[in-house]
Amino acid sequence: MxxxxxxxxxxxxxxxxxxxxxxxxxxxxxxxxxxxxxxxxxxxxxxGLGCRRPAPQPSAAEPARTATPRPLTPVEAATWGSYVALGDSYSAGEGAYATAADRAPTNRCRRTSQAYYHTIAKEFRFAGGSALWACSGATTQHVLKGKAGEPPQIERVNAGTSLVTISVGGNDAGFSRVLAGCVIRVPWSRACRDQGGEIADRLAALRLSLAEVLDAITERAPRARVIVLGYPRLFAETEGAAGDNLSIGDQQWLNSQARALNEVIRQVAADRDHQIAASGGAGSVEFIDAYSAFAGHEVGTPDPYVNGLKVDLAALAAEPASFHPTAGGYRALAALVSQQIKAGPGRPLHQYR
Structure with missing residues (x-):
């Protein structure tokens, strides 16, 4: 070489x-x-010899892989979108008035500044805002079809809704008429507890109509947490505590009907939530047992969370505030709702970040 x-x-x-x-x-x-x-x-x-090529970098069209998404907390799942409060007088705030607007004739749904909604809207930050659309006297059909000249409440719910609270069913069960039949005693009226058969029929119908309402809400807002409130017991079941011509037996019977109403609502809510969980849905339907929310503060106690019978003598009729919560009662309901928002449905929520 x-x-x-x-x-x-x-x-x-x-x-x-x-x-x-x-x-x-x-x-x-x-x-x-x-x-x-x-x-x-x-x-x-x-x-062209000995060249080292750099490792390929992800393009804009192919973003780098991120870490495994984490589940949202119950509060995050409730607050990523908007909050709407639907239902009847127990959500509208009937019975507790603090401003002129609360009693204004133009306030046809009698939504008040004391409704539990206001506490929740202040306590949590909802990315999509919040609104109160509950209407006093509303039934399940009113939620779906409207009342007092207003659009149906269901139309206030959409895919951007993350939280719905609702109390409904008391008017379907005819509790206002039941209470009137117990309190207003005239010679031709039926006895208080003779109304049991009618209430049972109404509760049977409520199972179907409430399921229709919850299905409509979850269809329009499939990622929303839907919190359904039950009703508190109103009477202390002691002699003279009600102060409205109600015996202890009548009070016990009325409280038992409230418990029966709550059980129907609980069962329907649980059934709907089970269907969502079984299908892997992102939302939930959760029931709040409010039966004991006013314990020690029933009608006739020294510090009641609920109004007794209030009569409009000029019209010879009960005032709308009768047997509705006071401001203290709505604060008690707000505490239950807040606790539920933080606790969650008691099962995994299929929402991730």
Whole structure:
């Protein structure tokens, strides 16, 4: 094997003086570029040898993989969107008035500044805002079809709704008429507890109509937490505690009917939530047992959370505030709702971040 020196000497012999000059020039070139050729960058750029390609980077169309999504907490699942309060007088705030607007004739749904909704809207930050659409006297059908000239409450719910609270069913069960039948005693009226058969029929119908309402809400807002409130017991079941011509037996019977109403609502809510969970849905339907919310503060006690019978003597009729919560009662309901929002449905929520 010959080296560069032998090759250059041979070139000088063949070309004479010119070969000597050319050989010297080539020697200088080889001395200059030899070290450079040894560099990896030069070998890669000039000869395409020894090149190291950089690792491929994700493009804008293919974002880098992120960590496994984490489940939302119960509060996050309730507050990522908007909050709407639906239902009847127990959600509207009937019975507790603090401002002129609370009693204004134009306030046809009698929504008041003392409704539990206001406490919840202040306590939690809802990314999509909040609104009170409950209407006094509303039944399940009013939620779906409207009342007092207002659009149906169901239309206030949409895919951006993350929390719905609702109390409904008391008017379907006819509790206002039941209470009137117990309190207002005239010779031709039926006894208080003779109304049991009618109430049972109404509760049977409520199972179907309440399921229709909850299905409509969860269809329009499939990721919402829907919190359904039960009703508190109103009477202390002690002699003279009610103060409204009600015996202890009548009070016990009325409280038992409230418990029966709550059980129907609980069962329907649980059935709807089970269907959502079984299908892997993102929302929930949760029941709040409010039966004992006013314990020690029933009608006739020293510090009642519920109004007793209030009579409009000019009209010879009960005032709307009768047997509805006071401001203290709505604060008690707000505490239950707040607790439920924080606790969650007692099962995993299929919502992730």
């Amino acid at each position: 010959t080296g560069p020196g032998t090759w250059l000497r041979g070139l000088r012999r063949r070309l004479g003086e010119r070969g000597t000059a050319l050989a010297a020039l080539l020697a200088l070139v080889l001395l200059a570029i030899g070290p450079l050729v040894a560099l990896p960058a030069v070998r890669c750029e000039v000869f």
